[in-house]
Amino acid sequence: xxxxxxxxxxxxxxxxxxxxxxxxxxxxxxxxxxxxxxxxxxxxxxxxxxxxxxxxxxxxxxxxxxxxxxxxxxxxxxxxxxxxxxxxxxxxxxxxxxxxxxxxxxxxxxxxxxxxxxxxxxxxxxxxxxxxxxxxxxxxxxxxxxxxxxxxxxxxxxxxxxxxxxxxxxxxxxxxxxxxxxxxxxxxxxxxxxxxxxxxxxxxxxxxxxxxxxxxxxxxxxxxxxxxxxxxxxxxxxxxxxxxxxxxxxxxxxxxxxxxxxxxxxxxxxxxxxxxxxxxxxxxxxxxxxxxxxxxxxxxxxxxxxxxxxxxxxxxxxxxxxxxxxxxxxxxxxxxxxxxxxxxxxxxxxxxxxxxxxxxxxxxxxxxxxxxxxxxxxxxxxxxxxxxxxxxxxxxxxxxxxxxxxxxxxxxxxxxxxxxxxxxxxxxxxxxxxxxxxxxxxxxxxxxxxxxxxxxxxxxxxxxxxxxxxxxxxxxxxxxxxxxxxxxxxxxxxxxx
Amino acid sequence: xxxxxxxxxxxxxxxxxxxxxxxxxxxxxxxxxxxxxxxxxxxxxxxxxxxxxxxxxxxxxxxxxxxxxxxxxxxxxxxxxxxxxxxxxxxxxxxxxxxxxxxxxxxxxxxxxxxxxxxxxxxxxxxxxxxxxxxxxxxxxxxxxxxxxxxxxxxxxxxxxxxxxxxxxxxxxxxxxxxxxxxxxxxxxxxxxxxxxxxxxxxxxxxxxxxxxxxxxxxxxxxxxxxxxxxxxxxxxxxxxxxxxxxxxxxxxxxxxxxxxxxxxxxxxxxxxxxxxxxxxxxxxxxxxxxxxxxxxxxxxxxxxxxxxxxxxxxxxxxxxxxxxxxxxxxxxxxxxxxxxxxxxxxxxxxxxxxxxxxxxxxxxxxxxxxxxxxxxxxxxxxxxxxxxxxxxxxxxxxxxxxxxxxxxxxxxxxxxxxxxxxxxxxxxxxxxxxxxxxxxxxxxxxxxxxxxxxxxxxxxxxxxxxxxxxxxxxxxxxxxxxxxxxxxxxxxxxxx
Numbered sequence: 001x002x003x004x005x006x007x008x009x010x011x012x013x014x015x016x017x018x019x020x021x022x023x024x025x026x027x028x029x030x031x032x033x034x035x036x037x038x039x040x041x042x043x044x045x046x047x048x049x050x051x052x053x054x055x056x057x058x059x060x061x062x063x064x065x066x067x068x069x070x071x072x073x074x075x076x077x078x079x080x081x082x083x084x085x086x087x088x089x090x091x092x093x094x095x096x097x098x099x100x101x102x103x104x105x106x107x108x109x110x111x112x113x114x115x116x117x118x119x120x121x122x123x124x125x126x127x128x129x130x131x132x133x134x135x136x137x138x139x140x141x142x143x144x145x146x147x148x149x150x151x152x153x154x155x156x157x158x159x160x161x162x163x164x165x166x167x168x169x170x171x172x173x174x175x176x177x178x179x180x181x182x183x184x185x186x187x188x189x190x191x192x193x194x195x196x197x198x199x200x201x202x203x204x205x206x207x208x209x210x211x212x213x214x215x216x217x218x219x220x221x222x223x224x225x226x227x228x229x230x231x232x233x234x235x236x237x238x239x240x241x242x243x244x245x246x247x248x249x250x251x252x253x254x255x256x257x258x259x260x261x262x263x264x265x266x267x268x269x270x271x272x273x274x275x276x277x278x279x280x281x282x283x284x285x286x287x288x289x290x291x292x293x294x295x296x297x298x299x300x301x302x303x304x305x306x307x308x309x310x311x312x313x314x315x316x317x318x319x320x321x322x323x324x325x326x327x328x329x330x331x332x333x334x335x336x337x338x339x340x341x342x343x344x345x346x347x348x349x350x351x352x353x354x355x356x357x358x359x360x361x362x363x364x365x366x367x368x369x370x371x372x373x374x375x376x377x378x379x380x381x382x383x384x385x386x387x388x389x390x391x392x393x394x395x396x397x398x399x400x401x402x403x404x405x406x407x408x409x410x411x412x413x414x415x416x417x418x419x420x421x422x423x424x425x426x427x428x429x430x431x432x433x434x435x436x437x438x439x440x441x442x443x444x445x446x447x448x449x450x451x452x453x454x455x456x457x458x459x460x461x462x463x464x465x466x467x468x469x470x471x472x473x474x475x476x477x478x479x480x481x482x483x484x485x486x487x488x489x490x491x492x493x494x495x496x497x
Numbered sequence: 498x499x500x501x502x503x504x505x506x507x508x509x510x511x512x513x514x515x516x517x518x519x520x521x522x523x524x525x526x527x528x529x530x531x532x533x534x535x536x537x538x539x540x541x542x543x544x545x546x547x548x549x550x551x552x553x554x555x556x557x558x559x560x561x562x563x564x565x566x567x568x569x570x571x572x573x574x575x576x577x578x579x580x581x582x583x584x585x586x587x588x589x590x591x592x593x594x595x596x597x598x599x600x601x602x603x604x605x606x607x608x609x610x611x612x613x614x615x616x617x618x619x620x621x622x623x624x625x626x627x628x629x630x631x632x633x634x635x636x637x638x639x640x641x642x643x644x645x646x647x648x649x650x651x652x653x654x655x656x657x658x659x660x661x662x663x664x665x666x667x668x669x670x671x672x673x674x675x676x677x678x679x680x681x682x683x684x685x686x687x688x689x690x691x692x693x694x695x696x697x698x699x700x701x702x703x704x705x706x707x708x709x710x711x712x713x714x715x716x717x718x719x720x721x722x723x724x725x726x727x728x729x730x731x732x733x734x735x736x737x738x739x740x741x742x743x744x745x746x747x748x749x750x751x752x753x754x755x756x757x758x759x760x761x762x763x764x765x766x767x768x769x770x771x772x773x774x775x776x777x778x779x780x781x782x783x784x785x786x787x788x789x790x791x792x793x794x795x796x797x798x799x800x801x802x803x804x805x806x807x808x809x810x811x812x813x814x815x816x817x818x819x820x821x822x823x824x825x826x827x828x829x830x831x832x833x834x835x836x837x838x839x840x841x842x843x844x845x846x847x848x849x850x851x852x853x854x855x856x857x858x859x860x861x862x863x864x865x866x867x868x869x870x871x872x873x874x875x876x877x878x879x880x881x882x883x884x885x886x887x888x889x890x891x892x893x894x895x896x897x898x899x900x901x902x903x904x905x906x907x908x909x910x911x912x913x914x915x916x917x918x919x920x921x922x923x924x925x926x927x928x929x930x931x932x933x934x935x936x937x938x939x940x941x942x943x944x945x946x947x948x949x950x951x952x953x954x955x956x957x958x959x960x961x962x963x964x965x966x967x968x969x970x971x972x973x974x975x976x977x978x979x980x981x982x983x984x985x986x987x988x989x990x991x992x993x994x
Contacts, residue, residue, distance in 0.1 A: 055825065063822040067831040068814065068864050074827040106827060175792070295672070317565065325560040328552065330571040330603060334564040343840050367565050 001196045005154040005213035009223075016218045023225045024064045030232040031065055031102060037239060038100040040145040042232055045108040048153030049191070050181045051163040052214025057153065058104055060221045061228065071097050075107035085359035087405035088112075089137070093354040098346035099145075109134055114198055118190045127194070131201050136397050142206035143390055144348045147235035150207060151224055152199060153214040157188050163215070262457035264472070267415050272477040279479040286486040287326035293490060294327055298497040300361040303407045306489065307369035309459075310414030311452070312442045313424040315478045319414065320365055322482045323489065332363040337372060349373055349391070350398050357402065369411075370395055374459050379451045392462040399468040408496050409468040412485055413456060414475040418449055498693045502651040502710035506720075513715045520722050521561045527729040528562055528599060534736060535597040537642040539729055542605040545650030546688070547678045548660040549711025554650065555601055557718045558725065568594050572604035582856035584902035585609075586634070590851040595843035596642075606631055611695055615687045624691070628698050633894050639703035640887055641845045644732035647704060648721055649696060650711040654685045660712070759954035761969070764912050769974040776976040783983040784823035790987060791824055795994040797858040800904045803986065804866035806956075807911030808949070809939045810921040812975045816911065817862055819979045820986065829860040834869060846870055846888065847895050854899065866908075867892055871956050876948045889959040896965040905993050906965035907986055910953060911972040915946055 034042055044061070046054050062070055073095040089109070097103030113130035116122045122130070141148055155163060164181055167173045184191060203209040210227040214220050273279045293299065306323070308316040324332055335356045344352040350370060358364040373391040377383045399409050416424075425438050425446075445452065464470040471488050475481035531539055541558070543551050559567055570592040586606075594600025610627035613619045619627070638645055652660060661678055664670045681688060700706040707724040711717050770776045790796065803820070805813040821829055832853045841849040847867060855861040870888040874880045896906050913921075922935050922943075942949065961967040968985050972978035 055827075058826045059822070059824075062826040063818070066814070067818055067821045067862075068833040071830065072826040104826065317563065321560065321564055324564045325556070327556075329555045329559045329569040329601065330552075333568065336565040341838070341840050343838050365564075 001199050002154050002192065002211060005211045006156040006159075007213065008215065009213045009219045010216040011218040011222050013218070016222065019222060023222070023229060026229050027064050027225060027232075028066060030229055030236065031069060033236050034102070034147075034232055035069055035100045037236065039239065040147055040235065041097040041099050042102040042147045042149065042228075042235075043097065043141065044102065044104045044228060045110065045148070045150045046104065046106050046153070047108060047110050047151070048212075048214065049155045049160055050184055051160055051167060051177075052153035052155045053217060053220050054106065054153050054214075055176075056217065057151070057220055057224045058106055061104065061224060064225060065102060069100070070102045070104060071095075072104040073106065075105055075109075075111065085361075087357060087401055087407070089401050090354060090357060092137075093351055096141075096347060096351065098343075100346070109137065110198065110202075114191070114194050117194045118187055127198070131198060133397070133401075134202055135204070136393070138202070138204070138207045140348060140350075140390075140394050140397070143386075146348075147231055148207040149228055149231040150202075150209045151227060152195075152209050152211045153220065154211055155214050157192075159215045160185055160188065262453055263460050264413070264415060264453050264456045267472050267474060269415060269417050269420075269474045269476045271474050271480050273479040273483065276479075279483065282483050283322065283486070286483065286490055287322070289490050290323070290326040290486065290493075293493045293497065294331060294363070296497050299493075301406060302493075302496060303358040303360050303405075304363040304489075304493065305358065305402060305407050305409045306363070306365045307371065307409075307411045308365070308367050308414065309369060309371050309375065309412070309456070310473075310475065311416055311421055311449075312445055313421050313428070314414035314416045314475050315481055316367055316414055318478060319412070319482050319485050320367060322486060323365065326486075327363060331361065332365060333358065334365045334367060337366055337368040349387070350394060353398070358407075360406070370398065371411075371459055371463075374463075375452065375455050376445075378455050379448055392459075395463055396465060396468075399463075399465070403467040408492050410489055410492050411464075411468060411470045412473050412488075413460065413470055414473050414481060416475050418446075420476045421446060498696050498708060499651050499689065502708045503653040503656075504710065505712065506710040506716045507713040508715040508719050510715070513719065516719060520719070520726065523726050524561050524722060524729075525563060527726055527733065528566060530733050531599070531644075531729055532566055532597045534733065536736065537644055537732065538594040538596050539599040539644045539646065539725075539732075540594060540638065541599065541601045541725060542607065542645070542647045543601065543603050543650070544605060544607050544647070545709075545711065546652045546657055547681055548657055548664060548674075549650035549652045550714060550717050551603065551650050551711075552673075553714065554648070554717055554721045555603055558601065558721060561722060562599060566597070567599045567601060568592075569601040570603065572602055572606075572608065582858075584854060584898055584904070586898050587851060587854060589634075590848055593638075593844060593848065595840075597843070606634065607695065607699075611688070611691050614691045615684055624695070628695060630894070630898075631699055632701070633890070635699070635701070635704045637845060637847075637887075637891050637894070640883075643845075644728055645704040646725055646728040647699075647706045648724060649692075649706050649708045650717065651708055652711050654689075656712045657682055657685065759950055760957050761910070761912060761950050761953045764969050764971060766912060766914050766917075766971045766973045768971050768977050770976040770980065773976075776980065779980050780819065780983070783980065783987055784819070786987050787820070787823040787983065787990075790990045790994065791828060791860070793994050796990075798903060799990075799993060800855040800857050800902075801860040801986075801990065802855065802899060802904050802906045803860070803862045804868065804906075804908045805862070805864050805911065806866060806868050806872065806909070806953070807970075807972065808913055808918055808946075809942055810918050810925070811911035811913045811972050812978055813864055813911055815975060816909070816979050816982050817864060819983060820862060823983075824860060828858070829862060830855070831862045831864060834863055834865040846884070847891060850895070855904075857903065867895065868908075868956055868960075871960075872949065872952050873942075875952050876945055889956075892960055893962060893965075896960075896962070900964040905989050907989050908961075908965060908967045909970050909982055909985075910957065910967055911970050911978060913972050915943075917973045918943060 031042075034040070046058055048054055058072060062072060075091065075095060092105075092109050095103065095105055113122070113127055113134070117124075117127045138148060164177055164185060168177045199209050199211070210223070212220055212223045212227070308320060310316055320334060324334060333356065340352055353366070353370045356364055356366070373383065373395070374388050378385075378388040402409055425442065428438055460470045460472065471485070473481045473484050528539075531537070543555055545551055555569060559569060572588065572592060589602075589606050592600065592602060610619070610624055610631070614621075614624045635645060661674055661682060665674045696706050696708070707720070709717055709720045709724070805817060807813055817831060821831060830853065837849055850863070850867045853861055853863070870880065870892070871885050875882075875885040899906055922939065925935055957967045957969065968982070970978045970981050
């Protein structure tokens with residue numbers, strides 16, 4: 001991997017002076033085209049050996065590009081206090097540039113796995129899991145259209161020793177050489193070996209690595225600028241092609257979509273609560289239990305994420321209220337999910353849900369959720385079949401990351417019959433409260449009942465995992481549904497604490 | 498202030514049972530109307546004595562309202578790591594609910610001033626400054642249409658002692674009584690006296706306090722719910738009236754708007770850089786100086802906020818680039834300001850600028866800024882005259898808060914002549930680079946040259962303060978402008994460190 005980057009590559013002053021003006025113009029033009037297209041972000045990852053000129057190159061690129069449309073993030077170790085209490089991937093989602101912009105990520109999601117493996121904090125298997133996670137994350141980004149440019153700055157062992165020494169000798173740059181740099185130099189061979197493994201596995205067709213020798217500043221800068229220009233141009237060229245391909249590609253094969261029994265359709269909706277007294281007793285008991293659980297000492301190290309889906313008028317609001325009234329108002333947030341805003345559309349689909357992920361000790365309840373992608377967006381044809389076809393895997397990855405961080409993920413599908421929905425619509429219209437207004441959309445959704453049932457059944461089949469299972473809730477009897485939801489939630493939390 | 502709240506107010510079970518259902522319906526209906534109107538937020542501030550049932554009341558209100566459209570923030574002491582390095586008011590801006598929603602702020606901007614005064618951390622004058630700041634902040638909110646509901650929960654000294662004792666005796670509530678609660682009880686008289694002073698001064702016509710006796714849970718809950726319902730109803734009723742009043746009210750008196758000399762027009766645009774050599778030397782010297790200043794040990798405790806305004810093609814982009822290329826890319830962000838997005842419009846005008854305020858040790862450069870309110874929005878009539886008339890004061894308050902936090906605020910107006918602008922437009926059209934595209938808007942703005950000049954002169958007259966002065970930059974000669982900007986910035990930072 002690193003052979004060509006240890007040959008002592010240099011660029012002389014004349015070549016530099018001759019080539020830089022053209023490169024700058026080309027970069028500015030490509031950047032303007034990316035902005036005008038507005039359909040994808042450019043994500044530049046900067047990695048490599050200490051002292052190989054990563055910082056200088058980032059500053060150089062920033063100087064060459066239009067700084068108003070570049071965002072740079074330093075993403076070294078996850079020490080920043082802001083990210084404490086948040087899942088591992090949260091800060092990377094937070095740092096993604098919107099469509100039309102260039103984001104330079106200094107460090108990126110590659111830092112921790114490599115450093116942790118070299119320090120022996122994770123084993124081979126752990127590194128492999130990280131690599132797989134990165135591959136799926138980057139696939140999500142490129143599937144969504146992102147132009148991902150990965151630059152790795154390399155130095156031979158000899159060159160690194162010389163470089164650190166030179167930086168240290170100069171009064172102006174001495175501050176930049178830290179004890180960690182020398183410590184890492186002592187581990188050069190391990191770093192080289194782990195990095196090579198990671199780069200080899202993550203250099204994919206859609207997001208390849210460019211390895212650049214870091215010894216000579218002119219060679220390094222010219223190589224980085226050229227790589228960025230070429231990647232932007234290439235992505236701009238396939239712009240139209242990409243869109244066509246995405247439109248043509250069908251969804252992944254969905255075995256549950258073949259005619260046959262559907263898990264949602266087969267659900268027995270007859271269970272009821274028997275008596276009002278029984279409901280009141282159980283409600284009080286379970287709310288008290290939930291309240292106690294949320295004050296449990298171990299709760300501060302976990303978080304709870306609840307997603308509610310179901311037909312209109314299935315009773316999501318009422319069920320949510322029975323949960324929240326058992327919790328301290330400072331600990332939870334209820335997030336109603338509607339169509340994404342323009343700002344949210346400028347990011348990959350899951351971005352807007354990452355914004356609301358609770359920190360440790362907190363609860364977020366989603367009234368409708370990220371499953372909209374494979375429900376309403378699928379049925380109403382609001383996104384390409386390829387996009388919702390991909391979403392099952394992306395969603396499972398998302399939930400895996402939450403669970404890995406200690407989150408308890410509970411997902412409830414509230415199922416009612418068509419007759420029950422009609423009765424509730426009629427009743428609401430009669431009540432006339434504005435908060436219960438039945439909209440044209442509600443009636444339209446009702447007309448697509450069968451398609452929603454197919455979509456919901458596929459969803460359950462493909463995303464009900466052991467770590468984040470779906471709970472199907474017969475909800476023709478509201479009280480039965482509320483008790484079942486509260487009990488499931490208490491059980492899940494109790495088992496986790 | 499507290500007399501009626503020490504009378505031992507109670508509500509019996511029967512009254513409670515009779516009145517609660519109607520109150521809940523009324524609250525839900527008012528909340529639905531607020532959401533449907535979508536023109537203002539409801540901001541509920543919760544303050545008062547420890548043990549007076551603040552937490553219970555917040556939970557009660559959350560249970561009565563539709564939790565999907567309520568956001569609750571606990572804003573006690575500013576210890577939360579997220580806010581470290583950010584100005585005092587940042588977290589409150591962050592916690593404001595958008596239009597159409599209810600936000601419950603537990604603690605709010607009243608906590609610190611009261612506690613700090615009782616503990617003797619600030620003197621009388623400091624408290625008065627905080628009160629004045631709060632008054633201006635709340636005026637900004639209500640001028641913008643917000644429904645601000647301020648609830649203060651009070652206990653007599655005797656009642657507080659009894660309450661803390663009772664909480665401590667119960668096994669389930671013991672955890673809630675902290676050593677601080679008892680310490681504060683020992684300072685009851687001081688707390689009462691300072692709170693009374695603060696409440697008296699901040700109980701305004703548009704945002705009055707409601708003081709509620711906290712001893713009896715039913716009385717407390719019913720009073721809080723009723724106050725919230727009444728405030729929402731009152732605000733909904735004046736909805737149309739408010740809009741009419743805002744439209745009719747003219748801007749504050751602007752002495753600079755009377756015919757006469759205008760500071761922008763009088764500016765001598767003739768200065769030039771003399772020679773290319775002189776420019777190159779000065780540029781290198783000043784960029785080197787800026788680079789050193791940004792690495793100065795004291796810089797980590799300050800932040801730098803630079804705002805650029807000026808006619809189209811005045812050279813803002815080029816000047817910004819000369820600053821950024823002297824800085825480490827990890828330390829700065831360039832924020833280009835365009836028309837606000839739908840999400841941003843749901844908040845008070847300055848909200849979107851607070852989002853980009855740098856933390857300590859960082860630099861944010863705004864390419865156009867919050868001054869758009871009194872420039873383009875005024876000239877193009879994009880907001881009510883009353884709104885831009887108010888903005889001068891709001892902007893001065895905003896910048897004062899930044900400076901008080903240690904920010905260095907530098908504001909540059911780049912001035913070119915009409916002839917020079919025309920020449921630059923023509924040149925850009927000839928170049929044909931997409932990044933320099935001249936739009937219809939540019940030509941239209943040019944046609945309003947005089948009006949922009951009046952607006953810019955008013956702006957300088959009304960917002961150039963000692964703490965955050967405007968620098969008027971003759972920019973017919975780009976190189977002269979860049980050097981003047983770099984030198985001013987270096988001088989400002991040097992003086993501050």
